[in-house]
Amino acid sequence: MLIELRDVWKVYRMDGVEVQALRGVDLRVEAGEFVAIMGPSGSGKSTCMNVLGLLDRPTSGEYRFEGRDTTALSEVEAARLRNRRIGFVFQSFNLLPRATALENVELPLVYAGVRDRQRALAALRSVGLEHRARHLPSQLSGGEQQRVAIARALVMQPAVVLADEPTGNLDSRASAEVMQLFQRLNREGVTVILVTHEAEVAAFARRIVQFRDGRIVADRPNPPRVPEGSLR
Amino acid sequence: MTLQASVRVALRALAANPLRSLLTTLGVIIGVAAVVTTVSIGAGARQSVEAQLTALGTNLLTVLPGRVEAPGRVGFGLGSAQTLTWGDALAVQRSIPGVEAVAAEFSRSARVVAGPYNDTTNVSGVTPSFPEVRNWHPVEGSFFTDQDLRSRARVAVIGQTVRETLFPGGESPVGQTIRINRALFTVVGVMERKGSTGFGDRDDVVFVPLSTAQRRLFGVDYVRAVYVKVREAGRMGEVAAQVEGLLRERHRIPEDAEPDFVVRNQADVVQAFTGVTRTITLLLAAIAAVSLVVGGIGIMNIMLVSVTERTREIGIRKAVGATRRDVLMQFLVEAVLLSAGGGLVGVGLGVAAARTVSAVAGWATVVTAQAVLLAFGFAAAVGVFFGLYPAHRAASLDPIVALRYE
Structure with a gap:
């Protein structure tokens, strides 16, 4: 089992008001799955992603990542897992503006203490952007920037890629390209969990989890309605 | 990372x-x-x-006649009192074992003439030990000798500034004749350049034997300074105390009274x-x-x-x-x-x-x-x-x- 959440609660205090972002979430994800988490804003799906990405810790409940209990992880151990086992893709790309595409992809390698330009180039190639390696993010289109971010998420060959609204800032054509890329990567064995509120985006996934008010209200498999790769 | x-x-x-x-x-x-x-x-x-300060002579004690009247303040008459004599210097040399050499000096301003050139300069009567004690040697000719001191010889050794004033042509002054207060002197040497300090131009000087200065030029029997070269730098304080004790005895100054001289330690100044x-x-x-x-x-x-x-x-x-x-x-x-x-x-x-x-x-x-x-x-x-x-x-x-x- 790759990911296992058991009765996970997350409670914040914002301006003195208690916010229950997660209210007893149970979720199991196997290696190789392609899961879309859906729900209206404020439903707790982003908080759930932060917990899954070890950026945030549950208030109560248990999170097992690759069979390992994460509640006792030190800050350094969590950083190490984020570095090696988890890849992040964000809505706003979050590339370093002054670094080239290649340098952005190399960033996780730097923190892993690996100097391997070929590996970063290979990751760029796998998203079809090898020819853009020397470009700055500002010289790339939105879809290209997001593909660079995906290459960065993949370069360490993580156990799971977590994508938070990856198409939120893209037009429909670029969105389709990015989602096809996720689909292809998933077929090649990468586990993908993505958060979205768009049904067309979720349609690319093989399983759809519905959040509402901090709880999972539906969890169903999603048969491939769109023939894979047909939009290309 | x-x-x-x-x-x-x-x-x-x-x-x-x-x-x-x-x-x-x-x-x-x-x-x-x-x-x-x-x-x-x-x-x-x-x-x-x-x-x-090192150029002034190393391991040097300077004895000046006069009194220090207030702490840190040099009293009136320091260097001009008439109580310090060549005999005091000789006594220091003879009876204090840590002393390597002693020199005495009496100096006064005088008019010096050589041919058409003249200058008012510092005429300094010193003992032949002066070059060794003050670490200051002639570069041309030689310093005068004990024989010159005994005979009150009319010989002179001139400083570089005086040389430039009196012999501007660049000829060697050694063997030439100069007049000091109208008395004729033969130049036997020229001192090396010492340069100026905060205290004035040290090369503006004419050295003559102490006895000549005292008897023939100025008619006095005291000195203005006694320089004591100490054998070991580490014993400066000890020798200074011995010098003070000896001179108190010679000048008959009781223990509790202020002496009529001052012993200065060069190391203290440095x-x-x-x-x-x-x-x-x-x-x-x-x-x-x-x-x-x-x-x-x-x-x-x-x-x-x-x-x-x-x-x-x-x-x-x-x-x-x-x-x-x-x-x-x-x-x-x-x-x-x-x-x-x-x-x-x-x-x-x-x-x-x-x-x-x-x-x-x-x-x-x-x-x-x-x-x-x-x-x-x-x-x-x-x-x-x-x-x-x-x-x-x-x-x-x-x-x-x-x-x-x-």
Whole structure:
């Protein structure tokens, strides 16, 4: 089992008001799955992603990542897992503006203490952007920037890629390209969990989890309605 | 992340804003330059004072007639009282074992004429031991002898300034005749150049035998100074006390009374001068160090701005696996590179400023490795100290908040 959440609660205090972002979430994800988490804003799906990405810790409940209990992880151990086992893709790309595409992809390698330009180039190639390696993010289109971010998420060959609204800032054509890329990567064995509120985006996934008010209200498999790769 | 990688990232961040980096580190540059310059000038001053005092003669005690009337204040008549004699000098030489040589001097201003040239200069009657005791030797001809002293010979040894005045043609004065207060003297030697001190031009002098000066020129039987060369530098104080005891006895001065002479220890004078210059140097360096600290505050200020500006970058780095320590190091290295870089530039500027002071003002300056290392090390330490807080702030950022920061 790759990911296992058991009765996970997350409670914040914002301006003195208690916010229950997660209210007893149970979720199991196997290696190789392609899961879309859906729900209206404020439903707790982003908080759930932060917990899954070890950026945030549950208030109560248990999170097992690759069979390992994460509640006792030190800050350094969590950083190490984020570095090696988890890849992040964000809505706003979050590339370093002054670094080239290649340098952005190399960033996780730097923190892993690996100097391997070929590996970063290979990751760029796998998203079809090898020819853009020397470009700055500002010289790339939105879809290209997001593909660079995906290459960065993949370069360490993580156990799971977590994508938070990856198409939120893209037009429909670029969105389709990015989602096809996720689909292809998933077929090649990468586990993908993505958060979205768009049904067309979720349609690319093989399983759809519905959040509402901090709880999972539906969890169903999603048969491939769109023939894979047909939009290309 | 390796230190090497941290340095690369930090250099890149600094190069992204070159003007800002330069202005940030300007305080450190000025501080380090000021420390290096002031310490160099101080060290130079100390060295030249020490050199001048050493040139006066090493291991030297000077006995002057007269009284010190108040602590630290030289009394009226010091050097002009008539109680100190050549006999006192001989007694010191004979009965104090630590004494290597003794010289006595009586000097007075007199008119000196050679052919068409004339000069009013200091005519100094001294004993033949004077060159050895005062570490001051003739470069041409020779000094006069004990025989000259006994016979009150009319021989003279002239200083370089007198030579230039009386023999401007450049001919050798040795063997020539000069008149001192109308008496004829034969020049037998020329002294080496001593240069001027704060006390006046020491080369403006004519030496004659002490007995000649006392009897033939000025009609006196006392001396103005007795110089005692001590065999070992470590026994200066001891010998000075013995000299004082002996002269008290000879002058019949009781233990509880003020003596009619003063024994000055050259080492004390050197020490006093050295102490003064060291104090002044320390004071200047302390002021310069304050400017270094101000420079450090400037670095902290800009680093805090930089951390805020790069909040999102910090979030990204943490998301892809940077630990708190990695982020801390990145910003700390940046601060230290700023301050150490400023330190390097400051050292260069300081050395250049010291050289300029030497060239323009003619002051001796000595750039010591100690001063350079101290200033540079202090600058680097300032970087660590003032970089720590901004780096800590960066490292403590919550990645979720940082990633959402606009």
